[in-house]
Amino acid sequence: MRIDIATLFPEMCDRVLNESIIGRARRQGLFEVHCHNIRDYTLSKQKRVDDAPYGGGMGMVMQADPIYRCYEAIWKQVGMHPHVIYLTPQGKTFTQQKAVELKEMDNLLLLCGHYEGVDERVLQEIVDEEISAGDFVLTGGELPALMVADSILRMLPGVLSDEECYTEESHYNGLLEYPQYSRPAVWHGREVPGVLLTGHHANIAKWRRERSLERTFQKRPDMLERAPLDKKDRAYLKKLREEAE
Structure with missing residues (x-):
């Protein structure tokens, strides 16, 4: 399995995913995780990835083009359209059942939003589903993305010592x-x-x-x-x- 995370803070995500059981399994090559800096895909010399919202209002909005360019680069690496998940409070609440469903997929791309959100057009263009960590708001999508990644990766063969390590846990059997x-x-x-x-x-x-x-x-x-x-x-x-x- 391969999970890609599109974020403004790849070092933050890598630090978490290199620790504990998930970090050990990652080093053993039991799965692939790649954290991509969206700023690397902007054409702005200042590495800007945001701009003021049309219609006015507080805050800034993440621009569509850098996100799409990041998505395109990942698509070329994978050789297919990854299943794209946007982490947002407007999404369906993440559950253990959804984690079980997602672990059967070969390629996932987790998109982390920031500021006042992401330009709606890129969401319409590439996103397959939206997921929320719960009915609250965070400063960015990194923590929810890490939660989703961890809950999926820990169920992959060889990550935990035995399948019962997760099948006996809360929520797995309802x-x-x-x-x-x-x-x-x-x-x-x-x-x-x-x-x-x-x-x-x-x-x-x-x-x-x-x-x-x-x-x-x-x-x-x-x-x-x-x-x-x-x-x-x-x-x-x-x-x-x-x-x-």
Whole structure:
């Protein structure tokens, strides 16, 4: 897989993507990530990539041409049109399900906006979809782009030690993750649940499933409307609702 990030701050993106598990996997060549400075593609001697908005108003707007030239250069390197995602508060909120969908693609281009946004015409020309990190506004699209890249890359083969490292996590199966514990067995008078010490895999799996349902019911009940639930799950949720009344 290859991910390209078009940004005004490529060094910032590279620093993050060179750290921790993602950085190690990147050095091992398990995927490709390239961070491109949009300023390198402007024809302005001053390296300007923005201008005042037509119609007046506060702030500046990123110009269409430098972004398009960056996109063209990436297209030539890849040999095909990459799937272009614009990071914007106006996009659909990013989810784990979307990350799973995107990890099946060969080439992604993440476009980071700045200032008052990007000239609408280049968005119409090249962007395939818009994604938001949430209902809030940041100074630029770099942090959302890094979040999207990290969530996708960590699921690629070989990045994590085992597929279960992400399939058991919150949101992957439509529920929040169950509580986790490590040594010591007793800390500040708080004990690890006894079932986790038994080695009985079926009982542990049952306990974890019930805790996932319980946490989701308490913290994110909206997720239960979309989660894949079986008869045992629904019976347990019915019990939780009765206890809560």
